[in-house]
Amino acid sequence: MLLKGKAIRYGDNIDTDVIIPARYLNTSDPAALAEHCMEDIDPDFLSKIQKGDIIAAGSNFGCGSSREHAPLAIKTAGISCVVAKSFARIFYRNAINIGLPIIACDAEINTGDRLSIDLANGVLTNETTGIKTEFPSFPEFLQKIIQAGGLMQAMSGGVLE
Amino acid sequence: MPMTMTQKILAAHCGKASVQAGDMIVATCDLVLGNDITAPVAINEFEKCGCGKVFNRDKIALVMDHFTPNKDIKAAEQVKKVREFAKDKQIPNYFDVGAMGVEHALLPERGMVTAGDLVIGADSHTCTYGALGAFSTGVGSTDMAAAMASGLVWLRVPEAISVVLKGKPGKHVSGKDVILHLIKTIGVDGALYQSLEFTGEGVSALTMDDRLCICNMAIEAGGKNGIFPVDGQTVDYLKEHGAADPRVFTADADAQYARVIEMDLSALKPIVAFPHLPENGKTFDEIGDVPIQQVVVGSCTNGRISDLRDAASIMKGRKVAEGVRMIVIPATQKIWTEAMHEGLFDIFVEAGAAVSTPTCGPCLGGHMGILAKGERCVATTNRNFVGRMGDPGSEVYLASAAVAAASAVLGRLATPDMLD
Numbered sequence: 001m002l003l004k005g006k007a008i009r010y011g012d013n014i015d016t017d018v019i020i021p022a023r024y025l026n027t028s029d030p031a032a033l034a035e036h037c038m039e040d041i042d043p044d045f046l047s048k049i050q051k052g053d054i055i056a057a058g059s060n061f062g063c064g065s066s067r068e069h070a071p072l073a074i075k076t077a078g079i080s081c082v083v084a085k086s087f088a089r090i091f092y093r094n095a096i097n098i099g100l101p102i103i104a105c106d107a108e109i110n111t112g113d114r115l116s117i118d119l120a121n122g123v124l125t126n127e128t129t130g131i132k133t134e135f136p137s138f139p140e141f142l143q144k145i146i147q148a149g150g151l152m153q154a155m156s157g158g159v160l161e
Numbered sequence: 162m163p164m165t166m167t168q169k170i171l172a173a174h175c176g177k178a179s180v181q182a183g184d185m186i187v188a189t190c191d192l193v194l195g196n197d198i199t200a201p202v203a204i205n206e207f208e209k210c211g212c213g214k215v216f217n218r219d220k221i222a223l224v225m226d227h228f229t230p231n232k233d234i235k236a237a238e239q240v241k242k243v244r245e246f247a248k249d250k251q252i253p254n255y256f257d258v259g260a261m262g263v264e265h266a267l268l269p270e271r272g273m274v275t276a277g278d279l280v281i282g283a284d285s286h287t288c289t290y291g292a293l294g295a296f297s298t299g300v301g302s303t304d305m306a307a308a309m310a311s312g313l314v315w316l317r318v319p320e321a322i323s324v325v326l327k328g329k330p331g332k333h334v335s336g337k338d339v340i341l342h343l344i345k346t347i348g349v350d351g352a353l354y355q356s357l358e359f360t361g362e363g364v365s366a367l368t369m370d371d372r373l374c375i376c377n378m379a380i381e382a383g384g385k386n387g388i389f390p391v392d393g394q395t396v397d398y399l400k401e402h403g404a405a406d407p408r409v410f411t412a413d414a415d416a417q418y419a420r421v422i423e424m425d426l427s428a429l430k431p432i433v434a435f436p437h438l439p440e441n442g443k444t445f446d447e448i449g450d451v452p453i454q455q456v457v458v459g460s461c462t463n464g465r466i467s468d469l470r471d472a473a474s475i476m477k478g479r480k481v482a483e484g485v486r487m488i489v490i491p492a493t494q495k496i497w498t499e500a501m502h503e504g505l506f507d508i509f510v511e512a513g514a515a516v517s518t519p520t521c522g523p524c525l526g527g528h529m530g531i532l533a534k535g536e537r538c539v540a541t542t543n544r545n546f547v548g549r550m551g552d553p554g555s556e557v558y559l560a561s562a563a564v565a566a567a568s569a570v571l572g573r574l575a576t577p578d579m580l581d
Contacts, residue, residue, distance in 0.1 A: 017547065023526055064546060068301040072202075088350070090300065094302075
């Protein structure tokens with residue numbers, strides 16, 4: 001799968017409280033959650049992005065709460081992939097479980113850069129700078145979940161047995 | 162291969178003689194937990210996939226604690242959804258207003274977790290039960306849905322950091338100071354994907370409430386779990402709370418650790434984590450005059466009876482400073498009752514504090530004490546991220562109950578020693 005989009009860059013330790021503040025967690029409706037995605041760190045986030053754009057960040061992206069509402073809000077807002085130096089562990093598993101592509105790699109990316117990501121071959125190309133960065137593929141077990149489109153879909157295929 | 166304590170519990174739950182760091186396993190759960198925010202998303206997933214029955218109705222706990230008593234119509238709808246699910250699936254461990262408490266204080270208190278268990282919860286602070294010698298970790302709602310259907314969870318076997326404790330904590334130093342010092346040392350991602358395994362002669366100097374508080378905040382260092390060895394105190398606690406017989410796992414003497422950190426408890430001082438990360442710990446020799454407007458004593462981190470006693474011993478005969486609002490939230494109904502019978506409420510109310518029914522409430526900026534722009538709060542909670550307790554321009558300072566109470570009296574960041 002090839003993902004293409006424009007990057008929007010954030011720093012280290014982007015926590016789930018800024019991805020989707022708890023005051024909006026009185027609903028589980030993905031569209032309602034997406035309306036407030038990144039609101040407390042970047043109030044103009046939704047007006048800056050287009051469908052398919054890619055969030056790029058530093059280390060420990062998604063730290064804090066277990067709220068699956070965070071990757072759900074990002075995915076529903078139209079973001080195609082999150083690239084970060086590292087991910088907090090619950091965000092990492094939530095993204096895989098709901099079918100939001102994420103990539104842990106240390107690539108130099110700035111807001112506005114055009115990125116193309118080859119998930120199958122593990123190559124991120126920054127088309128603006130021309131730099132290619134390789135990233136490791138997921139363990140085989142997780143690839144099954146990713147290919148199925150999420151944990152519930154993979155479970156009906158017997159992944160947890 | 163020698164194993165850590167965590168690895169041994171994981172091996173025992175996936176039918177393998179041994180596991181090693183990096184292995185992907187599918188493990189059986191002894192308990193699956195969700196709350197009023199995460200369970201509705203899990204129920205959506207559970208129903209979408211047509212799962213039908215739950216794997217074991219006695220091994221699921223649903224605790225309505227975050228926005229309860231329901232703060233608004235949407236919150237009420239979410240709780241209603243979970244209530245109806247619990248009724249439909251005949252899940253006995255559904256806890257609503259009048260029975261509920263903050264989940265990670267409630268489950269140990271009710272003896273629902275024992276040593277050697279594997280617990281997952283759709284709440285990041287599920288790592289609390291490591292204090293009881295269990296493997297417990299926070300997961301997401303889809304994990305919860307899958308586990309409610311199958312009793313299974315996928316896990317990557319973590320490597321561990323060994324935290325070797327020695328000495329005894331001094332006066333007004335508690336579990337909160339221990340964990341905030343540790344997070345300051347290793348950083349908010351210092352234990353990413355790893356276990357924090359506590360060990361050493363200093364363990365015996367920590368009460369069960371201290372250990373619950375320490376494991377509770379393992380996630381604030383990025384940890385998958387925090388875990389304490391099972392000793393006499395643990396066994397007594399489990400018995401007293403009617404938990405199942407403990408299954409004791411101990412790390413192999415030659416277990417491999419990613420890192421070993423030594424901590425001398427006797428050298429620790431009261432510490433405050435400044436905005437906006439739990440790693441921003443400062444001791445009082447580094448803290449100047451920081452005026453505050455609110456104090457919260459409560460949460461899954463420090464809303465236990467020992468915390469209320471610590472706060473009350475400082476508030477007794479004193480007043481909350483003018484311009485400060487102090488909110489005390491016992492974490493469970495049992496703690497609430499104990500505090501009432503011990504006369505702690507009289508002390509708080511006479512001091513000018515408000516006492517609330519159990520709720521997570523202000524900890525995550527839900528209700529019961531939201532901050533306006535520019536306001537500062539000293540809280541015994543676990544996170545001080547931007548906007549955590551209200552306006553993105555407000556500030557949360559994390560500290561122990563003793564520091565929170567002293568700060569309430571003086572109207573600025575303070576230790577109990579500064580009251581004399």
